[in-house]
Amino acid sequence: MGSSNSSVNNIPNAQELMQETGFSAAHILRLHERFEFLDKHKCGQLRPQDFGAVQELALNPIGDSIISAFFSPGQETVDFASFVRILAHFRPTDRNQSRDGAQQEPANSSIRKLKFAFQMYDQDRDGKISRAELLQVLRAMLGIQVTEEQLQSIAERAIQEADLDRDDAISFDEFRKSLEKVDIDHKMSIRFLR
């Protein structure tokens, strides 16, 4: 335990990160190891190519969207702190919310989780999932067996289901409403980040 603590201390801002994300020291340490492993150039920053080096990710149909979710708009690189902050979305929600005051919603709250999922679609970050954006995700996921026409109609139908104000796009509120019955905490949590 002592050794791990000492190495956590080597990570810059480790304490603040732990405070902010709720990760334990062991988590931070593990993630830091992973970060350094991915960081082939040892510059403390990850570029999209570094993520691309993960083989399985290349096979993932929506891998690109996920990678791009790590980069805030306009930035080419991501440092360790942001890396951890992104991953914090996937920490299971604490059942006993003991955060005092909670100035900001923690990253693993279900609304933030949902927001993250929303961004998977909303590539241009205009706060709406347009038909084209939905179509893009669908195309990636459905593969070649489904014809373009079918894809179109699936997208249309999906939008219709969620689209309450009939602007032919899904806003975040509509998105949230349509997924009301889904247990987001459950679906967007990874066990080892607990």
Add this chain to the structure above:
Amino acid sequence: MFIKMKEHVTQFNRVTRVNGDVALTHQESRLNPSKSNLNQTEHGHGSVITGIPIVTFKWHHVETPYLVALWILVAGLGKLVIEANHHVTSVIPESALLICFGFILGGIIWGADKVQTFKLTPTVFFFYLLPQIILDAGYSMPNKLFFSNMGAILIYAVIGTCWNAASLGLSLWGCHKGGAMGDLDLGLLQYLLFGSLMAAVDPVAVIAVFEQVHVNEVLFIMVFGESLLNDGVTVVLFNVFDAFVSLGGDKIDAVEIIKGIISFFVVAFGGSLVGFVFGLLISLLTRCTKNIQIIEPGFVFVLGYLAYLTAEMLSLSAILSIVFCGMCCQKYINSNMDERSVTTVRYVMKVLANGSETIIFVFLGISAIDKEIWVWNTGFILLTLLFVLVYRFIGVFFLTWILNKFRLVPVELIDQVIMSYGGLRGAVAYGLAVMLDENKIKEKNLMVSTTLIVVYFTVILQGITMKPLVNWLKVKRAAVGELTLIEKVQDKVFDHMLVAIEDISGQIGHNYMRDKWNNFEEKWMTCILMKPSARKNRDYVFKVFHKLNLKDAMRYVTEGERRGSLEFVRNETAFIDFKKKFDDDFSEVMPDIMADTSDDYSDTSDMRDPVPSVSLEMHEQTMNGMRPLEDVNSHHLLQQHLYKGRKQHRHRYSRSHFDVNKDENEVQEIFQRTMRTRLESFKSGKMGVAPLKHITKHLKKDQQQKVRASEFILLDNLHYNNNIRAFSEGDSASGFEASASSFPMRVTYRAGAGIENPAFMPDLDPMAQVQIPPWLAEAEVDSSMVAPSQRAQLRLPWTPSNLRRLAPLRISAHSTDSFMLADAPAAQQRDNDQLPPPPPPPAPPHGDHM
């Protein structure tokens, strides 16, 4: 009803008794050929042949199958009576009622025979009643849910069951030693044997009770999965201990115990493996049954049963075998087989499973009414009851405590209580108890009666209290929701996302494993086991999409029937606008109508609901079971009310094909009749009586809403205009050409649903609602040509624009819109002119007939 049945049963028992003697002697006679002639003459089975007997009564000839069939009938009728009253079944679970029904039947039989003639024998139970229930459970198992909770389920099923067996056996033995139950000839091994047969939670009982209580899916899958798997475990444990008992206490050493443990694993995993292999076999076989579609559902059952028997033959766990067989093959056969075959498999599976479940419970009741088996030992029985309950609680709580350290979503305390309380024992325990060897275990009867009491206690008492308990503890229920596409898409996205995050953070987690498995399956299994054609449209999201569209289509048909017209299909764009306006503006004007439409929707959802629907696939299936029912209903309606050609009642029988009547003359006739009714409808349409009446009414109702009201008129006129449209120049020609040219094609369009009437045009539809015999048709056309009521017209389809994909291509052939717009003002004008006194409807011609 009841009394009738009682009579029936007693009568039938008398017959059995009387003829039982006959049958017995007859068997004797077969053994003793020299006497046989004599015997036969004596009983006078019409065998002294003086001439050719016209009728002979040969009860013994049909006795066994007759009795079996009769029992099935009686059990079924019992269920019918029980299910007739929902107030009772909502309080007392059906399984408990069936057992009570069994008590009554047993009492009657006992009264008649003074001996219990009918009992649930282990052979019948394990060979003929159990397999289909388990196969059904496996086949409709929600695989993803099951495997994602696999760890927990296995721990409960294996360790939990062993714990139950050991603790119960040891405690009883301890109490015995302490002198709590007097003088019993039982040793430690016998107690352990008894413990092992009592240990398993029974899937039949659990399904029966939990289906009526809609608990959340994780809880359900845990209890249900555990009950399925631990059956296998108990049977194995039972066999091991049975072997130990026969071996005798002295010969058991470390080696034997280790052998026992090894055999435990071999039996369990071997059984699963056999099931897996058979599952693959079924999948492979259904790949190539294209040409014998009519019997392809049979393969599923036969091979499933063979999986069971094979495992039994190899003395592996048959139950595990058939569970895994069902689970493996479900995905592949569902996509390999024709849709109709899949439906058949589902239904037959449900029929068999539900039927044998009923029989099992009834016989569990009947078996109780037998003096021979009842041996009372207060200490033994009460202590068993107590220990079964207490150790179940301890086991579940302890194991959950350990599991919660590892689970992503911990099992909550309340869920644990329900899990423990849901530890119902059932027929498997009873079957095993009856299988005990009386020579080895002197107190067999005590064990059997104790088992029965435990079964009754758990099924009846715990079953009844389960629902109040669930309500009282506010257990998280299953969310019953409409299937939506976006949720399914999102599900997929979540899956991919979790895998990606695991990849990025470099962890091999649950999602990673599942992804690997999926890839493997994609690559190899589906390739080998699935038809190429099936592989094509197997995509999950696409399937959901397809299903939703089908549902919509059905909704449109119902809608059309209610509104009396499928017209809205053609004018969908108009309706979208209409609906929007309607939603936005009219809700305050016509709350009653709004309520009406919303009512309508809640109606449809209600129709789906009465079936237990924990939204597991298992339940989903029952839910789906309802949906096709609706579908069938509307099909039926359609079929009944479609025009019938004079020659339609000519059945061509074929064992392997469902033929559609494609007779040329008939098609001709339909065509002619269509033309005639169109003429008629034109006539009445021109007078414009019916539609106008409605419009007027409407205008009166909200005159201040004139602008919007005119939209209504527009819509009403749509209907009206279409009557005329057929006869307006140019349009009519194209319309008729279109329908005429599409004749041959459209008739063959759909198999199995009677004739697809090409002339099922909206303007004819009122005809369809009142079935009119052909001879009256002509005269009655006028009176039936009433526009559908306003209310009906306002019932709107859910998402009308979806219909663009569903609507026949013909829609676009001619533009109704332009026509409509051109015609509308004129029509409106006329309306306004005639507004004050709506012209009295012409004397309905059918008055002459009445």
